[in-house]
Amino acid sequence: MILLLGELVKNLILRLKDGGIENPSLDAEILVSGVLEIERYKLVTDRDRLLTKEEIQKIEKYTLRRLKFEPVAYITGVKEFYSVDFIVNKDVLIPRPETELLVDMAIYWGGTGAKVLDLCTGSGAIAVVLKHSRPDLDIYASDISEKALKIAKKNALGILGPKKINFIKGDLFTPFDGEKFNLIVSNPPYVDAALKGKLQKEIDFEPEIALFAGNKGTDVIKKIIEDSADHLEENGVLLLEIGSDQHDFIHKNGKKCGFTVSILNDYAGLPRVATLKK
Ligand code: GLN
Numbered sequence: 179m180i181l182l183l184g185e186l187v188k189n190l191i192l193r194l195k196d197g198g199i200e201n202p203s204l205d206a207e208i209l210v211s212g213v214l215e216i217e218r219y220k221l222v223t224d225r226d227r228l229l230t231k232e233e234i235q236k237i238e239k240y241t242l243r244r245l246k247f248e249p250v251a252y253i254t255g256v257k258e259f260y261s262v263d264f265i266v267n268k269d270v271l272i273p274r275p276e277t278e279l280l281v282d283m284a285i286y287w288g289g290t291g292a293k294v295l296d297l298c299t300g301s302g303a304i305a306v307v308l309k310h311s312r313p314d315l316d317i318y319a320s321d322i323s324e325k326a327l328k329i330a331k332k333n334a335l336g337i338l339g340p341k342k343i344n345f346i347k348g349d350l351f352t353p354f355d356g357e358k359f360n361l362i363v364s365n366p367p368y369v370d371a372a373l374k375g376k377l378q379k380e381i382d383f384e385p386e387i388a389l390f391a392g393n394k395g396t397d398v399i400k401k402i403i404e405d406s407a408d409h410l411e412e413n414g415v416l417l418l419e420i421g422s423d424q425h426d427f428i429h430k431n432g433k434k435c436g437f438t439v440s441i442l443n444d445y446a447g448l449p450r451v452a453t454l455k456k
Contacts, residue, residue, distance in 0.1 A: 184225025186210065186234070190241060197245040205250050209240045212254035247379035260307040264333050269325035270301040271388040276444045277365050279451050280419050281307050283442065284363045287415045287453070288315050292360035295320070295409070297350060297402060300388055302330030304363055305343050309334075313342075320346040320353060323387060350398075351405045358411045364402055365419040370395040396427050403428070403454065407435045410456045422448040 187206055194202035211218045213236045229237075243253050251257040251272045257264050259273035260281055266272055281304055288294055288308070296305040296319040305319035321327050327347055334343045346353045371390040375382065381389065391397040399418060406416045416437070420428055425441045432439035437454035444450040 181228050181234075182225065183210075183214075183221065183227040183229055186229060186237065187221055187225075190237070193241065194244060199244060199247075205244060208250050208254060209244060210237055212256075213237050213240060248383050249380045252383055257301075259303045260310075262307055262310060262337055264301050264303055264306070265329055265336070266301055267329060268383060269323065269385060270329050271365075271384055273301060273303040276446075276450055277304065277419055279442065279444050280304060280363060280365060280417055281311075283417050283451055283453060284308055284361060285311055287417065288312060288361050290314055291316065293358075293411075294318065294361045294363065295354070295359045297362060297364040298322075298366045298388070298398075299330050299345075300326050300365070302333045302343070302345075304365060305330070306334050306337050308363075309338055309342050316344075317342075318344045318346060318354075318359070320348055320350075322347070322349045323385070326385070326388070350401055351409055354409060358409055359414060360411050361415050361417070362402075362406050362410060363417045366398045366402060367391045368395040368399055368419070368421045368424065370421075394424075394427075395421050396424060399424065399428070400431055403431050403435055403437070406454070407437070407456065412456065414456045416452075416454040416456075418452045418454070419450060420452050422450060425449045425452070428452045428454075 187210055190206040191202045194205055199205055207218050207221055211221060240253050249272055251266050252268055257266045257272050260278050291314050293316045299305050299319035299321045305317050309317050324347055327345055331345055367389050368391055369389045371392050374390055429439050432454045440453045441449045442451040
């Protein structure tokens with residue numbers, strides 16, 4: 179049995195690679211440093227460290243889960259987003275780096291003290307980092323999933339402290355009858371429901387309700403655009419993360435609802451963040 183940290187990591191990378199895992203080195207490093215609760219650089223500086231039987235067993239358990247394509251973030255239970263560590267489990271979508279651009283835009287558009295709504299908050303990633311960067315904002319965050327809200331509340335409490343965000347359970351705008359906001363942000367489900375089960379194996383572990391929507395992924399986005407008009411103050415802004423093939427749909431529907439639409443490319447050069455101004 180391997181007992182030295184350096185050897186274990188080397189061996190683990192090979193096993194993950196053989197198992198068809200896309201980023202074997204990165205995943206091995208995150209899994210092992212997660213189990214040992216050490217910074218990743220220590221895997222190199224402490225490569226001669228002897229591992230205990232318990233540590234080896236726990237790493238083995240994590241490895242077997244990863245070899246079944248469970249995402250690393252669900253195995254370790256954390257995912258970094260906007261330089262903040264978020265608790266995640268299978269009830270919430272794992273925050274993606276692309277969504278950081280949506281946060282940048284929200285920080286840009288949110289005026290001082292603005293009333294902001296984060297629809298489909300999931301893990302709470304967007305709402306929490308927004309409040310973290312901009313304590314002046316008055317933030318509401320909602321989700322249809324009770325289980326997701328539980329995680330979002332845990333994240334808000336751990337990262338921001340008590341009562342910093344107003345969490346509300348409900349389907350899109352249903353709980354906000356007659357309420358208006360200066361800014362609405364959302365990373366809604368927008369993946370084409372026809373692709374269910376046909377994407378990366380890791381995606382199968384994530385909640386379908388957070389990912390998929392009918393009509394080529396546009397159903398939920400369409401509802402949000404239509405209802406936002408009534409829920410935005412004058413000069414209010416709606417920011418949406420969208421699929422890279424949905425820009426024509428957004429332009430058309432946004433215009434129909436009286437918005438001025440512009441769409442920003444993400445860092446990979448794909449049109450992913452829509453800005454709709456009232
Ligand atoms: N960005 C995610 C993906 O491509 C989708 C997120 C979403 O539907 N909101 O897997």
